[in-house]
Amino acid sequence: MSATTTRFPRAILFDAYGTLFDVHSVLAQAEQLFPGHGDALSQLWRQKQIEYSQLRTLADPAGSHYRPFWGITLDALQYAARKLGLPLDTVGEKRLMDEYACLSAYPDVIAALRTLRERRRTAGAAQLALGILSNGNPQMLDIAVKSAGMTGLFDRVLSVDAVRAYKPAAAAYALGTRAFNVSAREIVFVSSNGWDVAGAGWFGYTTFWINRANTPAEVLGIAPRGTGSGMADLLAFIDTLAAPEQP
Amino acid sequence: MSATTTRFPRAILFDAYGTLFDVHSVLAQAEQLFPGHGDALSQLWRQKQIEYSQLRTLADPAGSHYRPFWGITLDALQYAARKLGLPLDTVGEKRLMDEYACLSAYPDVIAALRTLRERRRTAGAAQLALGILSNGNPQMLDIAVKSAGMTGLFDRVLSVDAVRAYKPAAAAYALGTRAFNVSAREIVFVSSNGWDVAGAGWFGYTTFWINRANTPAEVLGIAPRGTGSGMADLLAFIDTLAAPEQP
Numbered sequence: 001m002s003a004t005t006t007r008f009p010r011a012i013l014f015d016a017y018g019t020l021f022d023v024h025s026v027l028a029q030a031e032q033l034f035p036g037h038g039d040a041l042s043q044l045w046r047q048k049q050i051e052y053s054q055l056r057t058l059a060d061p062a063g064s065h066y067r068p069f070w071g072i073t074l075d076a077l078q079y080a081a082r083k084l085g086l087p088l089d090t091v092g093e094k095r096l097m098d099e100y101a102c103l104s105a106y107p108d109v110i111a112a113l114r115t116l117r118e119r120r121r122t123a124g125a126a127q128l129a130l131g132i133l134s135n136g137n138p139q140m141l142d143i144a145v146k147s148a149g150m151t152g153l154f155d156r157v158l159s160v161d162a163v164r165a166y167k168p169a170a171a172a173y174a175l176g177t178r179a180f181n182v183s184a185r186e187i188v189f190v191s192s193n194g195w196d197v198a199g200a201g202w203f204g205y206t207t208f209w210i211n212r213a214n215t216p217a218e219v220l221g222i223a224p225r226g227t228g229s230g231m232a233d234l235l236a237f238i239d240t241l242a243a244p245e246q247p
Numbered sequence: 248m249s250a251t252t253t254r255f256p257r258a259i260l261f262d263a264y265g266t267l268f269d270v271h272s273v274l275a276q277a278e279q280l281f282p283g284h285g286d287a288l289s290q291l292w293r294q295k296q297i298e299y300s301q302l303r304t305l306a307d308p309a310g311s312h313y314r315p316f317w318g319i320t321l322d323a324l325q326y327a328a329r330k331l332g333l334p335l336d337t338v339g340e341k342r343l344m345d346e347y348a349c350l351s352a353y354p355d356v357i358a359a360l361r362t363l364r365e366r367r368r369t370a371g372a373a374q375l376a377l378g379i380l381s382n383g384n385p386q387m388l389d390i391a392v393k394s395a396g397m398t399g400l401f402d403r404v405l406s407v408d409a410v411r412a413y414k415p416a417a418a419a420y421a422l423g424t425r426a427f428n429v430s431a432r433e434i435v436f437v438s439s440n441g442w443d444v445a446g447a448g449w450f451g452y453t454t455f456w457i458n459r460a461n462t463p464a465e466v467l468g469i470a471p472r473g474t475g476s477g478m479a480d481l482l483a484f485i486d487t488l489a490a491p492e493q494p
Contacts, residue, residue: 051298051442052465052466052467054301054302054305055301055415055442055445055446055467056467057305058301058304058305058308058413058415058416058446059415059416059417059445059446059449059450060417060449061305061308065449065468067468075466075467075468076466078466079463079465079466082463083462083463166305168302168305168306169305169306170306170307195298195302198302198306199302199305199306202306202307202312203306215330216326216329216330218299218326219299219322219323219325219326220299220302220303220322221312221314221322
């Protein structure tokens with residue numbers, strides 16, 4: 001370990017959907033099925049997916065209304081199509097769900113993850129573990145990681161399925177501190193979702209918001225520790241944290 | 248008490264915002280401030296208001312991130328204006344919040360509540376109590392009930408503020424069974440919000456969904472016990488429940 005770096009941060013945890021995987025890469029398929037409505041369907045599908053996950057956990061944090069994320073994703077698609085008056089049949093539904101199973105990664109993701117792994121190799125194995133902490137159920141995440149070409153880039157792929165509670169429930173975020181056996185403050189939690197960054201911040205993580213779409217900050221009384229427009233900004237942020245404290 | 252009625256239901260509990268009070272009656276004011284954008288602002292304001300309340304409770308059901316609904320309503324307005332790129336100054340903000348404080352009732356509400364109270368008077372005081380169970384904080388609800396001309400129509404006006412947990416948390420719904428000292432099944436819970444109807448159903452209430460906007464049912468694996476397009480349908484539903492069991 002270099003004498004000029006501190007041991008902080010110890011790990012980086014990434015949200016998956018919307019952060020690593022581009023959930024709107026289904027847009028092209030949706031637009032092909034429903035010309036002129038692909039964007040609206042894609043947006044509402046995503047909004048309802050998040051809403052349904054949160055409602056089920058809020059109604060019972062112990063998980064009696066829990067349904068795996070793949071099922072919630074299908075429920076949300078069906079609602080969104082009905083709300084928009086789009087005639088979604090089982091063939092169209094399967095095409096969109098298949099597309100969702102194999103989302104593209106954002107173009108800046110793979111190279112940045114490789115850079116972070118290279119730093120880890122240079123610095124020693126105990127430094128800078130990489131992980132995913134996602135609402136997706138394990139099978140979904142497994143397929144998504146493989147199809148996006150991220151196999152072997154993460155030390156841990158954590159699914160909230162283990163606690164049957166969706167983010168921003170504390171039980172979901174606690175999977176990260178438990179997996180890496182370090183305090184929340186020593187973990188950088190990265191998400192493109194404003195609500196996820198707020199939840200992770202409330203839990204105690206050092207948060208970084210990748211604001212890809214240049215949307216305004218959520219008004220939730222808690223700001224991310226760092227913000228940027230993509231993975232390059234995250235790398236710069238990590239450098240700042242790893243720099244020695246000024247005397 | 249008439250010999251032809253059963254003791255079921257014992258009470259009717261109404262959601263307030265979106266069910267009794269028309270949250271989109273702020274639309275005219277919003278449209279005046281931002282011509283061509285009133286509807287979008289009104290819709291996004293409402294969506295974020297609900298989202299923020301749920302996020303705060305989900306992150307900690309014990310209430311450490313709780314913020315009274317009036318504050319959340321302001322937060323949501325500020326976010327919605329920024330997201331839509333609308334230059335909301337403090338004067339405009341005050342005008343919209345003042346409007347929100349004194350929402351109109353839907354046109355069918357007052358007469359229906361009077362009908363229900365009249366039935367109660369005929370049937371005896373123990374029968375068919377009327378209440379509100381709302382996310383709104385007590386001061387908000389007090390002003391809203393008065394300005395909508397509903398003073399004296401309810402036996403109880405219950406605010407989730409008492410438990411610092413927003414619907415659909417079970418602690419919020421439990422305020423109703425505690426206040427009326429009857430089982431959830433004996434209370435008809437009425438809401439225009441699909442997520443609220445689902446949450447109340449999960450809790451055990453006999454639910455009625457007033458689907459004013461003719462939107463599709465939420466795909467949450469639980470259906471309301473009754474559905475209608477307005478208060479007249481609710482009255483008919485109550486009649487059905489109160490009818491004697493067939494031998």
